[in-house]
Amino acid sequence: MPKNTGNVQTMSTHSSSETKRGSLAALARRPETGSLIGFIVVFTFFSILGGSVFMGPAGWSSWLNIAAEVGIIALPVGLLMIAGEFDISVGSIVPAASMTTAMMAGNYDLPALVAICGGLGVGVLIGFVNGFLVTRTSIPSLIVTIGVMFAVMGLTLGLAVLIKGSTSVSYVPAPLAKAMLGQFINYMFNVSIFWWLGFVLIFFYILHISPIGNWIFATGGDRQSARNAGIPINKVTIGLFMASGFCAAFVGVVQVMTYQQAQVAGGQAFIFNSIMCVVIGGVLLTGGAGSIVGILLGTMTFSVVNQGVFFVSFDPNIGSIIVGILLLAAVLSNDTFRTLAFSAATKKSRG
């Protein structure tokens, strides 16, 4: 079986790690190029309108801070979508993890490391439950994760009021924990940006270098063929859900360390925002195609648009309309590029 091809028959899938040819033309036809162009267009647009403030460190740190948090979640969500699944529960894992960490350290005075592990552990556990339900039943992941999202929201609130008697916990982090997870460098750049880049490298390795990446593409392309080829698709799926749980929990922990309090409500925005980043980055909803570079660019594009509206003289109300239009434009341009890439590839193979 040819490695890493995903769905063979239609034009709608493309494996990005195949094209190792060095030619510029080949590079131009990669789907990520579409994402890159989208990012450049958007960044230029806001630079022109936003002026020197946007192009200076204040502007950069502004959207990078946003990108880091949604980006950490978008990476495993993207992998899940490549494998053909959705994870809606990330929206509730973020506050669940931050509340767990804050309560363990703030309420029960456990050492910071233990509390952080507790928060991350909650995310991994919920991810395992998601994966288990998706692989053991035939309920679609969209529905499973919606159900788990509700359940986790209810548990977080119920337990918080039961144990603490209120819906928020404040916590002043130990200096080391704060320095590593919640600090602003120069008051502007949050350390989470570096963690995000670290995650990007890890996920790049997983998807494009290690064999697990092949498995993920194969699972998303055609589940049955993948299973027949001996790929442990159940383990892959459960592992991916645990990864998205972990990453969502990580963002929750970072937020506690940064803002020194945890709230029961909140985090819902990450659900659709992470999906938008992934899609702008060229990941297909039907599964089987996508790349880490694409997700990275998609996250950056989304964040620039999200933050850029506050630097320009538009009415911020218009912000949502712009996000919608740009989302469509980015996806359409991706679409065009992918089509071009495919027609070129098939021409080449025929000629």
Added chain:
Amino acid sequence: MDLVSNLLRRPAAASVLSLIGVLVFYVVFGGVDFGKLMNAASWVNYAARIGIVALPIGLLMISGEIDISIGAMIPAGAMTTAIISGYFELPIIFGILGALLIGVLVGTINGLLAVRTKVPTLIITLATLVGMQGVVLAGSKLFTGSASVPLTAPEWAKTIFGQLMFGGSHQVVIVWWVILAVIFWFVLHQTKYGNWIYAIGGDRESARNAGIPVNSMTILLFILTATSASFVGMCHAILFNSAQVSGGMNDIFNIIVSVVVGGVLLTGGFGSILGVFVGALTFAVVNKGIDFTAIDRNWSNLIIGVMLVAAMLLNNTFREMALRYTPKKGGKS
């Protein structure tokens, strides 16, 4: 026995059983007074609100697409009516037409994008959702300067769209819901258009090759979903004399869940109107039934989540049993 097994194999059977299961749970474990629950209108009103939108969403999902922009269309319909007839004080008929028109407009955009591009409809409607959220908020601030608008509708409008019947608890929207359910049932199960929808959901290309006007049907279905959402918003604005800007995110989850609990497959090609109707009822009972128990409200989302997964498991088990069932005699299956 044959009749029973025939009944059990219908797509709606699982959702009816889910409804019964949910009611049993609340009565047995939650201590709900069944009589009081049946007497109360709040959950039926809520079922009508999501049910009216769930019906065309069900059709759309059977045809293999999805529409999440309805989350923003419900407040869009309400705000359009309120701004036109409440703020600008034009006759209510303009407000009603305005709300329906905006539904048609957004539905057309969704549909055109769906057929002309290869972008998945989840993303198209995500973009229109976000865009409409902005349009409604910006429009509201632009025209009225505030994010919520009052409206006083004349009597005739209230009677048709916004009345409370049966001694003041049940909303007229329920009647609309039932009427629309009957109409959709007829179209889906008794006319060729229904066959077309199933065919498109089964395999789009084959349907197109068989001569079915796939593109027109898709656009029409998107228009139906968007317009039904703005219709619901409009009815609420007339009934409650006010409209507000909102994100509508929760409505999206609630409606999709109702449709899926009602037996419609996310991948398309399978489902029934009765199932969607019962699915909306089930979700409404799950959501509102907690208020009738002594369980602390803080746990309500947990109960919703667990019941959702349980209802889905039930659904799937029954569907699999139904699909695996082969009639022993040569009777009609």
Added chain:
Amino acid sequence: MNIVKLAKLMAVSAFSLVTTTVFAADIFVIGGKPDDPFWSRVKKGAEDAGVVAASQGGSVTWLGPQNYDNLGPDAAELIRQAIDQGADAIVGPDWVPEAMDPAFKAVVAAGIPLVIYNAGGIEAADRLGAMNYVGAVDYKSGYAGGQYLAKAGQTNGACINTLPGAANIEAFCNGFNDGMKENGGSGSVLQLPATAFGDSTAVAQAVRAHLLKNPRINAMFAIGDQDTNAAISGIQQAGKTGAVHICGMNFNDSILANIKSGTQACAIDQQGYQQGFFAVSILNNHVMYGTTIPTREILTGPGVVDASNVDLVMAGVKAGAR
């Protein structure tokens, strides 16, 4: 046991059983959603007063909407649901009068005693025939914040609205802007899109960008603990701590820590706990014993918490009541 004593004991218990079951009050309280930090304190107050009701055989049931997307209609539905569930008394906020008044009028028409709390003011109570009004007035709370900051010399203000459309937040911001204007300053509103709700980073970055874009702003007002903390972070990131003063609506222990350390100027206290507690108590006593409170309009706020009185407040916060 002596037969006479036994008979007396049985008679007394039978009598008290009869009296408690006949006059027990099932009180229904309509409030915000359970994971809202402010409303969880109101709920706590209502439930603490409910302990008394329960000891007399009554109960307190909390009805809240799942979210704030459709505030007026959802609340009106809950009010009618309370009637259907057989309420002996109802407490409700008049958030959106045009949507909720008909429901409240149905309550009064059904002969159920009603107390309006949290929103609407005594005007609502009078208009609807309710027994009383308990609460702060959102507009006045915002006004207090604007007034405090303007009087301290911060005259260019922005109110952060992360949930456009919610009537109470609109009232807070309108009050804040008027409070600034009428004390020599000017006010504006920073509106965030719905996608930013609940995301501290989004709020912080938006605040920072807004401050950098509008350097003349030196006063801010945020609704709720999460938004206030996020705004403070945004102010820090813009490098304007000390130059921009911020007041917040409601508070928790982290907010009080902010006030103590000087990164926050003040917090406006509505005393939500008191709203729930007194509304329920008034109704419970009325149903049980027929009592009323002649004072119309029981205001629980706005109170201003700043560096001068923050220590007193801290103990209450620890108990989750403030």
